[in-house]
Amino acid sequence: MKIIEIEGGRQLSGTIRISGAKNATVALIPAAILTDEEATICNVPEITDTDALCDILKILNVKVNRSTESLVINTKDMKNVSIEEEYSKKLRASYYFMGALLGKYKKVEMYFPGGCSIGARPIDLHLKGFEALGATITNEKNKYIVEAKELKGANIYLDFASVGATINIMLAAVRAKGKTIIDNAAKEPEIVNVATFLNNMGAKIQGAGTSTIKIEGVDHLHKCFHEVIPDRIEAGTYIIIGALCGNPLKIDNVIPEHVDALISKLEELGINMEVGLDYVTVLNSPEKLKATNIKTAVFPGFATDLQQPFTVLLTQAEGRSKVTETIFENRFMHIPYLKALGADITIKNQTATIDGPTKLKGTEVVATDLRAGAAMVAAGLKAEGTTTITNAEHILRGYEQIIEKLTAVGAKIRIKEI
Numbered sequence: 001m002k003i004i005e006i007e008g009g010r011q012l013s014g015t016i017r018i019s020g021a022k023n024a025t026v027a028l029i030p031a032a033i034l035t036d037e038e039a040t041i042c043n044v045p046e047i048t049d050t051d052a053l054c055d056i057l058k059i060l061n062v063k064v065n066r067s068t069e070s071l072v073i074n075t076k077d078m079k080n081v082s083i084e085e086e087y088s089k090k091l092r093a094s095y096y097f098m099g100a101l102l103g104k105y106k107k108v109e110m111y112f113p114g115g116c117s118i119g120a121r122p123i124d125l126h127l128k129g130f131e132a133l134g135a136t137i138t139n140e141k142n143k144y145i146v147e148a149k150e151l152k153g154a155n156i157y158l159d160f161a162s163v164g165a166t167i168n169i170m171l172a173a174v175r176a177k178g179k180t181i182i183d184n185a186a187k188e189p190e191i192v193n194v195a196t197f198l199n200n201m202g203a204k205i206q207g208a209g210t211s212t213i214k215i216e217g218v219d220h221l222h223k224c225f226h227e228v229i230p231d232r233i234e235a236g237t238y239i240i241i242g243a244l245c246g247n248p249l250k251i252d253n254v255i256p257e258h259v260d261a262l263i264s265k266l267e268e269l270g271i272n273m274e275v276g277l278d279y280v281t282v283l284n285s286p287e288k289l290k291a292t293n294i295k296t297a298v299f300p301g302f303a304t305d306l307q308q309p310f311t312v313l314l315t316q317a318e319g320r321s322k323v324t325e326t327i328f329e330n331r332f333m334h335i336p337y338l339k340a341l342g343a344d345i346t347i348k349n350q351t352a353t354i355d356g357p358t359k360l361k362g363t364e365v366v367a368t369d370l371r372a373g374a375a376m377v378a379a380g381l382k383a384e385g386t387t388t389i390t391n392a393e394h395i396l397r398g399y400e401q402i403i404e405k406l407t408a409v410g411a412k413i414r415i416k417e418i
Contacts, residue, residue: 002392004403006380007412008362011247014409018235018253019045019400020069020228024190026093027167028197028228029053030100032073033062034174035201037223042070044228045400048393052090056083056097083110085142091397095123095164098146099171102130107147125162129169132156133176153178153217161186161298166213167194174203176217185213188299189258193229200224232258234399235280236306237374239263240313241406242282243271244382249409250281261302265310268292269317291319291356296326308334308375312382314354315343323352334372337365341379341387362387367394374399381411 020043030053032039044050046069054071057064060081063074080101088094094113101108113123127137127146132155135148153176158165166186173180185191187209195208201224204216235254242249243266256263256275263275270290272283291314296304304327314321315338325331332352335345340363344355362385367373373395380387389395392415395402406413 001390002396002415002417004377004380004389004392004395004413004415006362006377006387006389008360008381008383008385008387010245010381010410010412012241012245012249012381012406012409012411013247015250015252016238016405016409018230018238018251019043021045021190021193021231021233022047022049022398023163023188023231023233024193024228025050026053026091027096027190027194028226029057029071029073030093030096031171031194031197033057033060033075033078033097033100034104034171034198035075035221035223037076038072038074039201039223040070040072040225041197042225042227044069044071045231047400048397049091049093052087053093056087056094059083059087080105080107085111088113092164095126096168096171098126098130098144099168102135102146102148103151103172103175106149106151107145109143109145112142112144123164125158125160125165126168129156129158129165129182130172133169133172133180135172151176151217153180153215155181156183158182158184160184161211163188163191166191170195170198170205170213170215173215173217174198174205174221175219178217180215180217182213182215183211185211186298187211189229189232189255197224197226200226230255233303233305233371235259236262236303237309237378237399239266239280239282240306240309241378241381243269243285243313244316244378246282246284248281248283250279252279254278254280256280261300262306262310265292265294265302269313289313289317289357291317291321293322293324295324298327304328304331305371307331308371309378311335311345311352311354312338312375312378314356315345315360316357316382317354318357319355321354321356323354325350333368334375337376338379340365341383359384361385364388364390367391370394370398377402377406381406381413
């Protein structure tokens with residue numbers, strides 16, 4: 001098991017450069033197998049989720065050449081074999097191979113995916129979309145067999161604007177016959193990035209980034225070169241850390257429009273920032289921060305993935321703040337550990353009430369999931385004394401070189417194996 005140790009209470013200054021987006025990368029890698037040739041993806045973050053997906057590619061006999069920040073994926077000798085549980089359970093996004101393999105071979109066999117335990121997160125919307133395209137689905141002891149004689153375009157309405165379902169249906173539909181329309185599609189920037197990648201390979205997708213996506217099926221996808229967008233969640237996490245400890249802290253390689261909701265809330269708190277074309281600099285925090293309320297929502301609302309680290313910041317605000325989680329029911333697992341650090345927080349239903357400001361003091365805490373782990377890092381950097389975070393593997397799934405990036409701006413942080 002890996003642990004992270006932080007000696008907190010230090011001011012951070014300098015520049016942190018944001019890596020490629022995890023949530024785009026984990027869809028782009030499975031999407032690449034839809035080509036019959038070769039796909040090059042650059043600005044790929046070196047995180048354990050990338051490693052896990054590359055392991056699945058190798059099972060499928062796909063050649064993967066990996067160098068710094070780039071992947072070359074060659075599908076010439078690819079084989080459609082079952083993806084066993086030891087591989088699918090490593091990350092939630094393994095389910096994108098369902099849509100990609102179904103789209104290419106009209107059949108996929110794989111076990112239910114894994115990932116962070118932040119809620120039920122069923123894949124019923126994904127399966128409903130596959131069925132609408134003509135597939136039949138069999139579930140045998142947690143193993144899904146999805147197959148079709150032929151995939152035909154269909155009109156598909158999503159009951160919830162799910163990112164995963166939107167992308168997975170897109171992957172299955174790009175090589176289906178005829179036109180597919182996805183209504184109530186998710187609008188996240190990662191979806192636009194995946195659609196651009198597919199279009200670069202010869203797909204015909206319109207409307208990505210809106211609530212209606214139209215896909216005209218094609219027979220063949222060719223080679224292409226593609227770049228992963230900057231990670232808006234990583235950017236938001238470091239911007240929040242800057243609001244806690246920065247003096248000043250510049251977050252570079254950012255698309256500010258992707259974190260508009262966060263920036264608006266930071267302005268409400270009274271954080272002083274400079275927002276440029278591709279950066280956000282947190283200049284300093286005033287002595288007193290104003291309390292505020294947030295409610296998570298699908299993009300362009302306040303991201304659920306930033307709710308946990310933002311809660312840490314609210315412990316330093318004057319008065320009472322409220323955080324309402326609407327996306328995942330288990331997204332408050334970091335709260336007991338924030339309380340152990342000294343926070344004054346109560347939970348009722350899906351709302352956390354934070355009374356502040358409170359001094360945070362270092363202790364041993366647990367990274368229960370990826371973003372809860374990010375919250376523990378943020379809290380440890382602010383807290384007096386030493387904070388020890390166990391289950392740090394969760395953090396490494398989504399934050400490239402987090403130790404090195406924070407050390408470079410003045411943090412005293414290290415990772416150990418125990």
